Structures are given as C-alpha cells and as structure tokens.
Amino acid sequence: MRLVEELMRAQADEHHPELRAALHHLLGAGGKRIRPTLVLLVGNMLGADPNKLITLAAAVELLHTATLVHDDLIDGALLRRGNPTLNARWTPAATVLTGDFVFARAAKLAAETDCLPLMRLFAETLAIIVNGELTQLFTSRGIASRENYNQRIYAKTASLFEMSARAAAMISPVDEASIEALRNYGYQVGMAFQIVDDILDFTGEQAEVGKPVGSDLLHGLITLPTLHYIENHPSDPDVSLLLNGNYSLEKERMFRLVQSIRQSEAISQSLSEAGKYVDEALGTLADMPAGIEKQSLEDLARYIVDRRL
Numbered sequence: 001m002r003l004v005e006e007l008m009r010a011q012a013d014e015h016h017p018e019l020r021a022a023l024h025h026l027l028g029a030g031g032k033r034i035r036p037t038l039v040l041l042v043g044n045m046l047g048a049d050p051n052k053l054i055t056l057a058a059a060v061e062l063l064h065t066a067t068l069v070h071d072d073l074i075d076g077a078l079l080r081r082g083n084p085t086l087n088a089r090w091t092p093a094a095t096v097l098t099g100d101f102v103f104a105r106a107a108k109l110a111a112e113t114d115c116l117p118l119m120r121l122f123a124e125t126l127a128i129i130v131n132g133e134l135t136q137l138f139t140s141r142g143i144a145s146r147e148n149y150n151q152r153i154y155a156k157t158a159s160l161f162e163m164s165a166r167a168a169a170m171i172s173p174v175d176e177a178s179i180e181a182l183r184n185y186g187y188q189v190g191m192a193f194q195i196v197d198d199i200l201d202f203t204g205e206q207a208e209v210g211k212p213v214g215s216d217l218l219h220g221l222i223t224l225p226t227l228h229y230i231e232n233h234p235s236d237p238d239v240s241l242l243l244n245g246n247y248s249l250e251k252e253r254m255f256r257l258v259q260s261i262r263q264s265e266a267i268s269q270s271l272s273e274a275g276k277y278v279d280e281a282l283g284t285l286a287d288m289p290a291g292i293e294k295q296s297l298e299d300l301a302r303y304i305v306d307r308r309l
Contacts, residue, residue: 161190
C-alpha cells in the first residue's frame with residue numbers, strides 16, 4: 001500500500017504546482033483505501049505480477065478520488081472526513097479541472113497494465129458511475145422502489161468494487177471461472193458496503209458522518225432503511241408527504257420521519273440484508289487458494305457489516 005500511495009502522489013509531478021498541492025491534499029485526507037486493498041489481496045492471492053497490481057490499485061483509487069472531487073462540488077459539500085473539500089478552497093472551474101486531471105491520470109495508470117480488456121472495463125465502470133449520478137440527480141428523488149435503489153447503489157458503489165476485484169483477477173494467471181467468482185465477490189461486498197453506509201446515514205451522529213443525520217432522505221433520496229420503514233408503516237402521514245414529493249416543503253416533518261426510522265426495526269432489517277450480501281461474498285471464495293489473502297478477503301467482507309453503527 002505504501003508503494004500504491006507513492007505512485008498516486010507521483011501523478012502530479014512535473015505538472016502545475018496547484019495540481020500537485022491539490023492531489024496531495026486529496027490523498028492526505030485519508031480514507032480506508034478499501035478498493036486498492038481489494039485489488040492487492042485478490043491479485044496476490046491469484047499470483048498476479050506485483051508491479052501491475054500496484055499500478056492497478058493506484059488507478060482504482062485515483063478513479064474513486066476523482067469521483068469524490070466532482071461529487072463534493074455537485075453536493076456543495078465543504079468537508080469530507082473532517083477536512084475541507086477542494087471546492088471549499090477553490091472555484092468550481094478549478095475543482096472540475098482538477099477532477100478531470102485525476103480521472104486522466106487514473107486512466108493512464110490503468111493503460112499501463114497493458115491489458116486491453118481491463119481498459120474497456122475501466123471505461124465502462126466510469127460510464128456506469130456517471131450515468132448513476134445523473135439518474136440520481138434527475139429521476140430518483142421521492143422514488144420508493146427496490147429496483148431503483150439497487151440500481152443506484154450498484155452504479156454509485158458496487159460497480160467500482162466489482163471492477164476492482166475483477167480487474168485484479170484479469171491480470172492474474174487464472175481461468176474465466178475464477179475471474180467471474182471474484183467479480184461476484186466484489187459485487188456482493190460493494191452492495192453490502194453501500195447498504196451499511198445508508199444505515200450509518202441514520203444511525204451515526206453529524207460530527208461523525210460529516211453531514212446531517214438522514215441527509216439522503218432530507219434531499220428526497222429513499223434508501224433501504226426508508227424502504228423498510230415504508231413497507232412496515234405505509235399509513236404514516238410523513239411517508240405520504242415524502243412519496244407525494246413534498247419533502248422539501250415540510251422540513252420539520254422530514255426530520256421527524258428520520259427520527260422515526262432511526263428508532264424503528266428498519267435499521268436491523270437493512271443490516272440483515274447487508275449480511276446476506278456478505279454471506280454470498282464469502283461463498284464465492286470457497287474455491288480460492290488458501291492463505292493469508294483469502295483470510296483477509298473474508299475478514300474484509302465481515303468488516304463491511306461490523307463498521308460502527
């Protein structure tokens with residue numbers, strides 16, 4: 001991981017000093033580095049070339065970082081992980097251009113794996129993420145649909161987890177069945193990860209999550225805890241207000257709905273669904289080579305649902 005960090009930071013060398021400062025600021029903000037960890041564990045388990053793995057891991061994390069730069073600008077977020085976002089310090093134009101630069105360097109690193117199918121997968125995943133953001137922006141507010149929710153969290157989160165695991169397998173000396181098994185592992189872990197994030201949006205405290213509790217719901221985005229609450233309490237008048245699209249007109253009632261969900265069985269029901277995805281992920285590892293990497297991938301899947309609630 002130290003080598004991955006060094007490679008990421010080197011991507012702004014010999015470029016505009018403000019770009020270097022921005023990239024170091026973004027990477028210095030921390031983060032769990034789960035996606036590059038996933039790449040390294042899968043590739044080491046399957047015997048991939050270490051240099052290609054490091055390059056791929058850096059590409060994946062830079063792609064993730066670039067999406068966060070643009071997301072923060074779109075959302076008007078001034079803090080991420082307790083640190084000022086780029087758009088809190090720079091103009092929108094400078095922020096967009098910096099995000100574009102990080103996207104470009106991520107693509108360059110992906111190309112350096114010399115694997116054309118991987119490059120195709122990389123581009124397709126970016127398209128899925130952007131299309132998901134556009135769908136959420138224009139057509140997902142006030143929609144209480146399992147299908148809509150699953151599509152959103154796949155595009156937003158699981159697609160990149162899926163790509164990380166699949167790409168690491170693609171540059172390893174393994175057959176298509178193993179590549180498919182690892183793709184499925186990444187998908188299952190990614191879906192569970194976003195469900196738990198959506199639970200934390202309700203159960204966390206503002207100082208910890210960096211945004212108001214129930215932030216998604218207050219903006220009309222219906223996530224799994226809200227879906228469970230709606231199914232369990234269809235006659236709640238606050239639910240009717242949400243589904244009628246009037247969530248932005250009655251903020252006090254939306255705050256009340258957030259508290260109702262926090263105190264309801266919807267939280268445990270959502271966590272149970274995340275656990276089912278984790279169980280599926282663990283099942284995909286059954287035929288993988290035994291060793292510390294396989295054990296770590298199993299631990300990673302369990303960590304997803306053990307994060308502080």
